[in-house]
Amino acid sequence: FWLKTSAPVGPSKSPHPPAMISEETKREMSTWWSIVWPSWIANFLIVGMDLTDLTFLGHYENGKYQAVASAALIVIGFTTALFVNGPALAVRVLSANAFGAQQTELAGRRLQIGVAVAVGLALLCSPVWAFAGTITKSLANSDIDFDRADTFGQFRLLGIVPNATFDVLSSWLVGRRIVMPAMRSCIIAFVLNIALNAIFLFGLGSWGGFGFVGSALATACSRWVALICLVVISQGEVRKCWPKEMAPSFTPQRIKEFMGYAGFMICRGVLENLGWQINAIFAVTFGSAQLATNNCMGNAILLLNSALVGFNAGTGTRVAHHCVQDDKQSFIRVRRVAATVMFAWSIVVMLVFLVGQKQVGAFFSDSTEVQSLTSELCILMGVMYFVMSLFFLCMAVLNGTGRPGIILVAFIAGSYLVGLPLSYVFAFHVPSSAFAWWPNFQAPSATGLGILGIWLGGTLGYATTTAVAGYKASQVLTQWPELVAQAKKTAEVKKSATLSFVDHTLSMVESTANKDASVLLSHRESYA
DSSP states (O other): OOOOOOOOSSSOSSSSOOOSSOHHHHHHHHHHHHHHHHHHHHHHHHHHHHHHHHHHHHTSGGGTTHHHHHHHHHHHHHHHHHHTHHHHHHHHHHHHHHHHTTOHHHHHHHHHHHHHHHHHHHHHHHHHHHTHHHHHHHHOOOSSOHHHHHHHHHHHGGGHHHHHHHHHHHHHHHHTTOOHHHHHHHHHHHHHHHHHHHHHHHOBTTBOOOTTHHHHHHHHHHHHHHHHHHHHHHHHHHHHHOOSOOGGGGOHHHHHHHHHHHHHHHHHHHHHHHHHHHHHHHHHTTOHHHHHHHHHHHHHHHHHHHHHHHHHHHHHHHHHHHHHTTOHHHHHHHHHHHHHHHHHHHHHHHHHHHHTHHHHHHHHOSOHHHHHHHHHHHHHHHHHHHHHHHHHHHHHHHHHTTOHHHHHHHHIIIIIIIIHHHHHHHHHTSBGGGGTTSTTOOOSSSBOOTHHHHHHHHHHHHHHHHHHHHHHHTTTGGGHHHHHHHHHHHTTOOOOHHHHHHHHHHHHHHHHHHHHHHHHHHHHHHHO
């Protein structure tokens, strides 16, 4: 990821030593960071709503409903990838590509397709949310109250449409380097979600609240508020690009092109979430405490991944922009900036997990068993996060250069050929005595590492995914001309009349020069 440049030979003619960071790199860093930090905060707050639910439920009636919500979130988290990951990521990359080519109307059409696809997929997922507990029960036997998990999913269903629409619209704005509206909307919704969780769960005054479903209702209401705020704040920018006629947006060619991107991203998101949820099903078999711990730590990783999502948004957007403009040096600069910052951030997170092993569990739950299991996983979480940060960098480069299919292949190799098989073996078949040395380890049985084995397999799976994606991302510079040509084709770049005239004139000059050269050569041969 680093550009090596040769130093000039001989003494420097400049009286001042060269700057450690060039002005071009500083400008690229400023533009990249202006996209990253609002996207980071916005995603942090959106994911934080789910974590807020689990945290409040962990402190409600001694945390007995935390596992109930976790059982519903297994199905909800898996299906969310269908209408969030795919359409939103496709809109961000394709709109950045269109804006880079000065095709504002095309960018508006990308938004129209994205909203239609996301809402349609969300509605298809609605019945699954309504029976989330029943579906989880059919996959694993446990002492969890799955009927209440159904009720939790039905109340969360009230926010499924704004969830899908918000992510697509905010991703489209990021593609245009407009990031503040989403951040402001998320701040409002997040604060409201905390207040509504407290009121709906514990009541207000003489009113006793809605009970445990109040948490799901609070998040559904907050999702609607987030979407309304985003639409109101960004309506001016949307109107500038929104085409008056919608029919041309939904031509077979444009839908095929959009789904070519979104399809890979949907498959990647589904496979990633399915891997997480299969691990959660493994955790169900060990009891409610193991499931609650698994989901709390999973949501903690997702919350910390908000930074990586922000880095990914900034890097992928700038890479797509530079690719369509055939600006290789700027691509190298943004890749270098992203690699440096993401590496430093992942080291900080690793240290937090190592130092705060005792405090992390107390934050999530009042249950002493959950707190103890959480401290068992903290070291592994730090290592896993470092590996994931490398993968997010590779993913941003591959997405920005229009190669989402490679990411899908990497996920299949890492999650399904390595991660899940190893999680199963470590969790159920490796002797617990082999890991007696692990800090704070609690063996669930004589054969099997329990939740520690689940996350150990997941970490090795992510390492494999990162290795595959990293190998292909390292080949971008050698394949740069082909990637630029594809980006221009995707952005529907056409030569202007002036450029066509210049090309025609140059062709005529070259043809005339060739004829003159032939005449001169003929005279020379005759003279000889």
